[in-house]
Amino acid sequence: MCVAIGVSSIAKWSHADDFAQPLVYEKAVSQDFLKELQAVLQFADNQLLNAQLSKIDLNEDGLDEYIVRDGSCIDNHFCEYGVVAKTNQGYINLLRIKSFNLMLGNEYTKGVRNLRVYNNRLNDFNYTTYIWSTSRLSYVRDTSA
Numbered sequence: 569m570c571v572a573i574g575v576s577s578i579a580k581w582s583h584a585d586d587f588a589q590p591l592v593y594e595k596a597v598s599q600d601f602l603k604e605l606q607a608v609l610q611f612a613d614n615q616l617l618n619a620q621l622s623k624i625d626l627n628e629d630g631l632d633e634y635i636v637r638d639g640s641c642i643d644n645h646f647c648e649y650g651v652v653a654k655t656n657q658g659y660i661n662l663l664r665i666k667s668f669n670l671m672l673g674n675e676y677t678k679g680v681r682n683l684r685v686y687n688n689r690l691n692d693f694n695y696t697t698y699i700w701s702t703s704r705l706s707y708v709r710d711t712s713a
Contacts, residue, residue, distance in 0.1 A: 588674070591671065593622055593637070607659075618639030649666070649667060663707035668688065678699075
């Protein structure tokens with residue numbers, strides 16, 4: 569059985585904020601993969617049922633990480649997002665957050681691409697940057713700005 573969830577490519581961003589790239593969701597993946605994601609992200613069943621998935625190599629090591637968007641999310645509402653990576657022991661959670669939108673920053677911290685989290689529907693320039701923490705092996709809020 570296959571459940572439709574998207575695997576993305578990066579869309580060209582035409583907005584004045586050219587340092588962030590939105591994610592585009594497309595391709596289908598298997599029910600087994602959804603179960604693996606559920607074990608890592610702990611999303612409610614209805615959130616993962618029609619989840620959207622974006623595949624991106626965040627650290628340019630040739631292995632894709634996955635950005636998962638809550639399947640019960642409705643446009644113009646806050647959604648649950650998860651970022652996961654595959655390791656030899658299975659998938660691990662790199663970030664789980666609720667936000668209006670999540671985009672890729674063009675900047676890198678410690679070799680890993682920064683993420684931009686948007687919590688204001690009315691202001692595209694109001695975002696929080698999340699950076700890679702080598703000590704936590706996950707994304708953390710950038711408190712240096």
